[in-house]
Amino acid sequence: MDFKLVSSYKPQGDQASAIQALTRGIFDREQHQVLLGVTGSGKTFTMAKVIEALNRPALVMAHNKTLAAQLYHEFKSFFPHNAVEYFVSYYDYYQPEAYVPAADLYIEKESTINDELDKLRLSATRSLFERRDALIVASVSCIYGLGSPEAYYGMMLFLEKGQKIKREDITRKLVDILYERTNGDFRRGTFRVRGDVIEVFPTYDDMAYRIELWGDQVEALSQIDPLFGTVKQKYARLPIYPKTHYVMKEETRASAVDSIKKELAWWEVELEKQGRLVEAQRIHQRTMFDLEMIKAMGFCHGIENYSRHFTGRLPGEPPPTLLDYFPRDYLMFIDESHQTVPQLHGMHAGDRSRKEVLVEYGFRLPSALDNRPLTFAEFEHRTNQLVYVSATPGPYELTKSAGVVIEQIIRPTGLIDPPVEIRPVKGQIDDLLHEIRERVAKGERVLVTTLTKRMAEDLAEYYAEVGVKCRYMHSEIETLERVKILRDLRKGEFDVLIGINLLREGLDLPEVSLVAILDADKEGFLRSAGSLIQTIGRCARHLNGRAILYADRMTDSMKRAIDETSRRRAIQTAYNEEHGITPESIVRPLDMTLAAIVAADYADLTASESEGMPEFKSQEEVDAYIAKLESDMREAAKRFEFEKAAKLRDTIKE
Structure with missing residues (x-):
């Protein structure tokens, strides 16, 4: 099936020229291209049009789960009839194995797997095996080791209507590919047998399969509703993939x-x-x-x-990853490349330094060092044709594209880059409070960036005391909770979000009309020209967007950021005047289905659970209390209430 883009939008502004230039470059076998697209210019739509024109499997890589989830929803709406999949780390909670020699402290690996994310990962690899119209949106975790595609595909159970096969052979094969037989709880990764009927609930689908036999012959193959057993569709042939990516034969x-x-x-x-x-x-x-x-x-x-x-790899040989599941001619788009590329560079070194300590002190064999993400050189070797997408491309991307940049500066909505105002640092907190109250009165939202976590927390506390509804967000906030925080900001649960550098790339927040950058004249990574341009761009989707930089002097980074913003304003203004366009704010529905996966993750403990430990009169009472807590913990985990489950786990340890 071909990619078919469904949208009422038509390419506007410089979108058409960007789409044409990218498509031509790929047909001309250009290995590396850069799309410089400003916030709100429709970069995702441009990527979708290029994918439709070329009709090849595609990987869109983002640097975190939040941005990947946002891109997944957008591509899903553009390609409702194609296989748009989501591939990120399936851990809700992950504490890696480690050893601290100075304290003689061994930390065992601890993790909680999100069943829904695991299903989406398995669904992604299935689509790559079965379809050419597969578009995978992934985080950088896609360069971590995954089961070998040859072993995974080789262990698949393939059935056809009319095929001669014994019931026992089917059940034995299902057990070999790690499915569990059950007579009760029919859930993902299990199968049940009722006479000559076998029902299988695969890990990569919401529907189950029914295999009906007549003696030693397959009479019918169908897809069924796992709850009601109603038949959804019939099949002439049916592949059943292994329960996990990590599957192997007995001899292996x-x-x-x-x-x-x-x-x-x-x-x-x-x-x-x-x-x-x-x-x-x-x-x-x-x-x-x-x-x-x-x-x-x-x-x-x-x-x-x-x-x-x-x-069967040799020492030092790279592990199989998601990239090995793609055909040779696939396309790769690296979104927010100035952030994603440095992450890809650093992942291998960070992983290795932790594992070297485990090997040195006898906790792991040296072969554990080969359970790792790809090095950057190995990643480059596995790419085919790349498009780097960013409002501020980094030096690596510009070098690879020989400095050639395809610009997408004009916003179809006519929105102009926000005006930038510089104000003195003295009195910045109270001055900003006045600005916040003005925006809140109009029902608008505000983003504030600080330089330290401590300042973000203290500022949030101060503003809360004077009646401002605000939250803070920094790297200690769990990745999946960020989805919920951003959704709550858009819904109006609070009005001001205070953070450090988490407020920059790709966050789609059309309700934000003011961005305030505190201590903008402190040179460094968080106040580089690229960082400032990205942060200023967070309010570019709002008609009344405005950025305030609190600084006592004009740094080189500030000057470059303001000059670039002014250049883009001039281009957009000229386009608006030429075509008679009146700017209008972007309206984006609050559709974040993936956020629902983790919505229950943040339920509070009930009063009875948070009152503290009860008094016990005997060991039997202690054992009974622990058994109840363990049962509650498992139930909470099933309902995705992982924060509650973690608190119950800690109570059990106490």
């Missing part, structure tokens, strides 16, 4: 166990030669326990650290 598992034993024997000798007997004993005990678990259960805690052995 056996050879991996032998390979791990050989590495263990070698590493023990190496540690003993260095006189590190405690570390040698530790790695022996831990690895042998893991091997027993793998032989008995097929997996162990932290099995990903042995991934090199399971995939």
Whole structure:
């Protein structure tokens, strides 16, 4: 099926020339292109038109889950009949394994997997196997190791109507690809057998499959509603993919166990030669326990650290990732590239430094170092043709494109870049309070950027005391909670959002009419020309958008940012006058379905749960209380109330 863009929009302003230039560049086999698009100029629509014109599988990469979720919704609305998928880390909570030698403190890996995000990841790889019209919106987690596409596809169960196959062979194969047989709770990743009917609930779909047999022959294949059992559609043939990306044949598992034993024997000798007997004993005990678990259960805690052995890779060889699931001719768009590219650069080094300590002190074998994200060079090797999209492209992108930039400066709505005003630092808090009250009276929103987390928190506390509804947001706020904070800002639950550098790229907040940048004259990463342009652009979607920079002197970065903003204002103003356009604010519906996945994550504990620990008269009462807490914790996790589940877990530990 071809990509078919559904939209009432038509390319306007310089969108048409940008679409044409990008498409021509890809047809001319340009490896690297840069799209410099200002906030509100319709960059997502431009990307969608290019994808439609070229009709190839595409990967759109963003630097965080929040931006990826926003892009996913936009592309989903543009391509309702095509396979638009979402691929981000499936962890709601993740504490990586680590060791702190100075304190002799070992921190075990702890994580909570979001079942819905896991389903979306599996759905993404299925679409890549089955369709050419696949568009995957991913975060940078797509360069982390994933199961081998050859092993995953090779373990697939493929059924056809009229096929000769025994019921026992089907159930055995389902168990081999890690599905669990059940007679009760029919959920994702399980199957049930009723006479000659087998029903399978795949992990990558909301619907289940029914396989009807007549003797040893497949009589019918259908998709069913898992709750009511009603048939949705019939199939002539049906592929059933493994339950997870990490699946392997029995012989692969056996050879991996032998390979791990050989590495263990070698590493023990190496540690003993260095006189590190405690570390040698530790790695022996831990690895042998893991091997027993793998032989008995097929997996162990932290099995990903042995991934090199399971995939048969050589030491140092890159792991398979989502990029390996794409065909050779795929397109890649890197959104907000000035942020995403540096992230891709740094991920491997950060991961390796943590694991080297674990290996050195006998917590992991050296092969654990190969359970890693791709290096930047490996990432580059796996790309085909790239388009870097940003309002402020970085030096890497400009170098790769030989300085050639395709500009998209004109906004179809006629909105002009916000005017920038510089005010003195003295009295900035009270001056800003006056501006905030003016905006709030009109039902508008305000963004404020500070230089430190402490200042963001103190400022939020001060403004709250004087009656301003405000929240703060910085890197310690969990990624998924940010989706909810931004949604609440748009809904009007509060009026002012205070942050550091999280308010910059790609956040679609049309209700914001004022951006205030405190201490704008403090040179550094957070006050570079690019950062200032991005931050100022957050209010460019509002007709009354305005930016105030509090500074006592004009820095080079401020001058470059103001000059670039003025240049863009002049281009847009001239276009508006030539075409008789009256600027109007962007109206964006509050449609953030993915936010619903985590909406329940922030439920408060009930009064009874937060009152503290009850008094116990016997050990039996303690055991009964812990059992109840464990049951409540599991139920909370099922309902995606992970904050509540975490608090219950901490209570159990106490």
